[in-house]
Amino acid sequence: MKRISVSLVLALSVLGAQAQSISGQPFIAVHGKAKTEVVPDVFPLEITLKDTSLDAAATQAEIEGHAQQVVALTKAMTMADRDVEISNLSVSPEYRWDDKEDKQVFLGNTYARTIKLRFHALADLQKAIDALPKSKQVQLDTGNFQSSKQDDIRRQLLAQAVQDARKTADIMAGAVGKRIGSVHNISNQGFNVRYVESNEAGTLDSVMVSGARAPAPAPPVALREGVIQLVQDVYIIYTMAD
Missing domain, CATH: 3.30.110.170 (Protein of unknown function (DUF541), domain 1)
Incomplete structure (x- = not known):
């Protein structure tokens, strides 16, 4: 204090x-x-793994593959179980309205998982962000930093x-x-x-980070305590x- x-x-x-x-x-x-x-000494990170596709098997495999990579990362960083929260796989149909045909068009199923992590050092949060899969299916959002x-x-x-x-x-x-x-x-x-x-x-002041990570190389995410x-x-x- x-x-x-x-x-x-x-x-x-x-x-x-x-x-x-x-x-x-x-x-x-x-x-x-x-x-x-x-x-602050608690640094949260919410990871959303999400994609919509007509190819159910391939899309589900990709989402689950990303989830396994995140879990492997938490184990490599020896994170405590209480600091890792993984949701079940969510599958929901996606539609759009076709004005010409005057009907709904099925776009495929949306597959999604949410993983919430809590880090106790800003450097660990930065390390995790840098190590996560570089894919449009991986969305990151750091919440408000907190005090234990x-x-x-x-x-x-x-x-x-x-x-x-x-x-x-x-x-x-x-x-x-x-x-x-x-x-x-x-x-x-x-x-x-x-x-x-x-x-x-x-x-340093705090910064919110969110959005999809594209496959193309991107500059390092700037985080401030x-x-x-x-x-x-x-x-x-x-x-x-x-």
Whole structure:
């Protein structure tokens, strides 16, 4: 975890509907926030093996052959079973509408498999992408990079956001000669994860990679680690006392 910053923000408008239930009693509605930036250590890759053809046997053999190559790659990289998810083979008919004939035309069956991998180093993700079959039937998509410590960070940020809201309420109540009373309502508005570009030297921003890999030689896929910004918000309504 790099740094944790806490901001003090009043959020009366967000809690207006909740505040209506406090009949006549003075109250304070506050917004507490805590956030941090972490370096990702989980790098997902979704591989879609897909093709449509009238030659059922040949197309199925090609898709299954690519799947076997991917499985062999995961074994060569000694990936844990929990980091490899392989779907069953999906077969579905494909049609197009012929306006001249005013009817559907059968194009063949679409054969597809999806393989989801999780890497724990960006270099391993890059290595896997470079080693995968170079075919139009192989589509790659890297998802959002993640942190394996996200749940622990979530709890830490939640506690800090509550403390932030309490400090805000104390300051506001004291400024008008009051003190805060009991908690009337508290709401966790969600845990937001997004990528941000860092200005620090040596760190790189994240990149999404998707699309079919053509047989022709292509330049190496550029992958950047970046940082993940984790944000926790808490909204609290306190009653006020003299």
